[in-house]
Amino acid sequence: MSTRIYNFSAGPAMLPTQVMEKAQEEFCNYHGVGNGIMELSHRGPQFTEVIKRAEDNIRELLNISDEYAVIFVQGGASMQFSMIPMNLMLPNGFSEYADTGTWAAKAMKEAKLFGEVKNIATSKETNYDRIPVIRHWKPTQGSSYCHITSNNTVAGTQYHSFPEKMADVPLIADMSSDIMSRVLDINEFGMIYAGAQKNIGPSGVALVIMRKDLAKRTPANVPTMLRYSTYIDKGSMFNTPPTFAIYMIALITDWLKEKGGLKVIEEINDMKSEVLYELIDKTGFFHCPVEPGSRSKMNVVFRLPTEELEAKFVKEAEIGGMLGLKGHRLVGGIRASIYNAMPMKGVEQLIDFMNEFERVNG
Amino acid sequence: MSTRIYNFSAGPAMLPTQVMEKAQEEFCNYHGVGNGIMELSHRGPQFTEVIKRAEDNIRELLNISDEYAVIFVQGGASMQFSMIPMNLMLPNGFSEYADTGTWAAKAMKEAKLFGEVKNIATSKETNYDRIPVIRHWKPTQGSSYCHITSNNTVAGTQYHSFPEKMADVPLIADMSSDIMSRVLDINEFGMIYAGAQKNIGPSGVALVIMRKDLAKRTPANVPTMLRYSTYIDKGSMFNTPPTFAIYMIALITDWLKEKGGLKVIEEINDMKSEVLYELIDKTGFFHCPVEPGSRSKMNVVFRLPTEELEAKFVKEAEIGGMLGLKGHRLVGGIRASIYNAMPMKGVEQLIDFMNEFERVNG
Numbered sequence: 256m257s258t259r260i261y262n263f264s265a266g267p268a269m270l271p272t273q274v275m276e277k278a279q280e281e282f283c284n285y286h287g288v289g290n291g292i293m294e295l296s297h298r299g300p301q302f303t304e305v306i307k308r309a310e311d312n313i314r315e316l317l318n319i320s321d322e323y324a325v326i327f328v329q330g331g332a333s334m335q336f337s338m339i340p341m342n343l344m345l346p347n348g349f350s351e352y353a354d355t356g357t358w359a360a361k362a363m364k365e366a367k368l369f370g371e372v373k374n375i376a377t378s379k380e381t382n383y384d385r386i387p388v389i390r391h392w393k394p395t396q397g398s399s400y401c402h403i404t405s406n407n408t409v410a411g412t413q414y415h416s417f418p419e420k421m422a423d424v425p426l427i428a429d430m431s432s433d434i435m436s437r438v439l440d441i442n443e444f445g446m447i448y449a450g451a452q453k454n455i456g457p458s459g460v461a462l463v464i465m466r467k468d469l470a471k472r473t474p475a476n477v478p479t480m481l482r483y484s485t486y487i488d489k490g491s492m493f494n495t496p497p498t499f500a501i502y503m504i505a506l507i508t509d510w511l512k513e514k515g516g517l518k519v520i521e522e523i524n525d526m527k528s529e530v531l532y533e534l535i536d537k538t539g540f541f542h543c544p545v546e547p548g549s550r551s552k553m554n555v556v557f558r559l560p561t562e563e564l565e566a567k568f569v570k571e572a573e574i575g576g577m578l579g580l581k582g583h584r585l586v587g588g589i590r591a592s593i594y595n596a597m598p599m600k601g602v603e604q605l606i607d608f609m610n611e612f613e614r615v616n617g
Numbered sequence: 618m619s620t621r622i623y624n625f626s627a628g629p630a631m632l633p634t635q636v637m638e639k640a641q642e643e644f645c646n647y648h649g650v651g652n653g654i655m656e657l658s659h660r661g662p663q664f665t666e667v668i669k670r671a672e673d674n675i676r677e678l679l680n681i682s683d684e685y686a687v688i689f690v691q692g693g694a695s696m697q698f699s700m701i702p703m704n705l706m707l708p709n710g711f712s713e714y715a716d717t718g719t720w721a722a723k724a725m726k727e728a729k730l731f732g733e734v735k736n737i738a739t740s741k742e743t744n745y746d747r748i749p750v751i752r753h754w755k756p757t758q759g760s761s762y763c764h765i766t767s768n769n770t771v772a773g774t775q776y777h778s779f780p781e782k783m784a785d786v787p788l789i790a791d792m793s794s795d796i797m798s799r800v801l802d803i804n805e806f807g808m809i810y811a812g813a814q815k816n817i818g819p820s821g822v823a824l825v826i827m828r829k830d831l832a833k834r835t836p837a838n839v840p841t842m843l844r845y846s847t848y849i850d851k852g853s854m855f856n857t858p859p860t861f862a863i864y865m866i867a868l869i870t871d872w873l874k875e876k877g878g879l880k881v882i883e884e885i886n887d888m889k890s891e892v893l894y895e896l897i898d899k900t901g902f903f904h905c906p907v908e909p910g911s912r913s914k915m916n917v918v919f920r921l922p923t924e925e926l927e928a929k930f931v932k933e934a935e936i937g938g939m940l941g942l943k944g945h946r947l948v949g950g951i952r953a954s955i956y957n958a959m960p961m962k963g964v965e966q967l968i969d970f971m972n973e974f975e976r977v978n979g
Binding site for chain 2: 258259260262264265266267268269270272275276278279282283284287288289290291293294295296297299329330331332333334336337341365368450452457458459460476478479480481493494495496497498499500503576578579
């Protein structure tokens with residue numbers, strides 16, 4: 256694809272070129288129907304097949320049992336920050352959150368509207384440069400749930416192991432920025448969720464996978480559209496779902512299956528991040544502020560000697576066809592987001608550019 | 618467009634062919650950037666321009682003053698059914714709803730979770746075959762707000778005038794199925810809202826236009842993503858918005874402006890519906906169950922002598938390239954949804970088919 260460039264944006268992010276081209280091809284005329292999938296009724300045969308395929312693909316890729324529901328909800332991960340305590344906080348109960356970054360803190364803040372919230376582990380005092388050592392903390396018996404953020408997009412950290420499973424305390428993970436990037440045992444979790452716009456689709460839909468029994472906790476006064484049971488009972492079709500976004504998830508999970516599933520994708524993601532961190536660590540020019548054992552394989556953050564050089568780096572990378580490398584506005588620096596759709600070739604191009612940039616400016 | 622067909626679905630519904638073709642053309646490479654708009658950061662220059670253009674177009678088309686906010690919210694109109702009472706019900710107050718159909722009743726049901734709800738006018742006892750005569754009812758002084766459903770998609774009814782404006786009682790209208798189909802004085806309303814997937818875009822986004830002062834009513838315990846002020850203060854970008862859906866709204870409102878605005882669209886919509894109702898009324902074969910003064914210009918519902926003939930009608934229409942004519946599952950019959958994007962030619966083709974069907978089966 257001569258016209259396509261490498262987009263290292265943290266999300267919305269680049270999607271697989273093969274998927275984009277397929278969606279483009281059938282955009283105005285889905286499977287010969289004479290209208291695009293976006294224009295067809297969500298209750299018609301075409302979309303009924305699409306949403307079933309999206310769910311089936313997700314179940315197959317993550318090996319999800321019938322004990323769990325797979326649903327599509329609007330409002331992004333931020334809406335989940337509210338829905339989780341609204342539905343799952345036990346009466347007069349408390350919940351626990353690990354505060355590992357901007358989004359983890361936002362999730363915790365919302366929960367405080369619905370009951371007591373305990374900050375069970377944090378790395379705030381070291382600027383969120385690490386995941387607090389897992390063996391030093393665990394959920395408390397009696398907690399409504401324990402919430403973690405598996406990958407922290409802003410700080411560039413990621414859990415490489417998870418807190419031990421504790422009976423009666425469901426572990427809930429916001430996996431917005433690393434969903435389907437690696438093999439996962441869903442049975443270790445009560446619920447995982449993810450805004451789609453990084454690894455599995457466009458913005459406008461969140462994937463929620465939850466143990467069905469948890470949906471029974473919801474108090475009677477929670478509105479229809481904010482109850483998990485509404486989505487579970489109606490197959491995410493109580494009202495019109497975001498059909499095109501779900502269609503894109505179906506195509507992207509088709510692509511993931513064709514690639515060989517999550518084990519293969521994980522190996523590619525390991526390679527992509529390893530070569531980047533290797534380059535960063537071997538020079539005195541680039542510097543990664545994240546503690547080595549907590550580094551994210553999705554969002555590789557690093558600094559250059561000065562902010563002026565960072566600005567120059569971002570600008571020259573753009574000219575070279577590499578977009579979105581500017582770090583999050585809260586922390587500055589450089590961030591290379593290398594989700595599933597970023598091919599090894601994109602990372603190689605970035606590495607060549609980094610080497611050349613250091614040679615000229617180092 | 619030889620491959621495009623006429624889709625009379627109630628929504629998601631057909632979008633203007635010109636818009637679909639433009640979106641297809643730049644799907645993988647937006648304005649030469651090398652990625653699709655769907656893949657680009659919502660904080661980047663491309664989407665920043667898109668969301669501004671969508672808002673500017675809407676303000677221009679509906680002649681909206683600065684006193685009103687224009688925001689994009691996920692969850693469809695159904696989420697608004699909850700957000701409205703959650704944000705706008707006055708402390709220990711009550712609200713009023715006109716029950717004119719399935720969706721109006723759903724909106725009313727949700728409000729009961731947040732306070733007293735009065736059913737101010739209804740046509741339920743006549744199977745929602747009409748809008749209750751406007752001069753027979755008006756909002757009560759002291760009501761938190763008065764909620765109406767301007768067009769009833771299932772029953773095929775529409776308000777052709779609105780209840781008189783009453784100071785202190787904001788009129789709120791669900792305009793999901795007739796937004797931007799006709800000229801409207803926004804100043805008569807405290808708030809209007811619409812799921813996009815009928816007249817102005819794909820599913821996955823709702824347009825909300827509200828008087829800014831109303832957003833100050835929200836109680837402190839309402840979660841961030843459910844507060845109107847979150848969307849107003851952050852330009853609908855507190856978190857990642859449904860970027861592609863908003864992009865489609867920008868394109869469709871561009872198209873509406875090119876067509877000449879809402880006055881021109883209204884004239885076309887008037888013609889489209891008039892020719893259909895004229896045909897229905899002149900025969901004993903077709904029959905419209907809706908009281909003449911309340912008939913919808915968006916959803917033309919009618920019956921045939923038997924259910925068998927109705928099934929045959931739907932099937933043969935499909936073969937003739939006219940999709941989505943089956944009535945809503947709750948009421949049966951035939952429903953021709955003729956939103957803005959349905960051209961006069963589509964209606965003419967339907968009329969030819971109806972005449973021929975009556976000739977053969979009448």
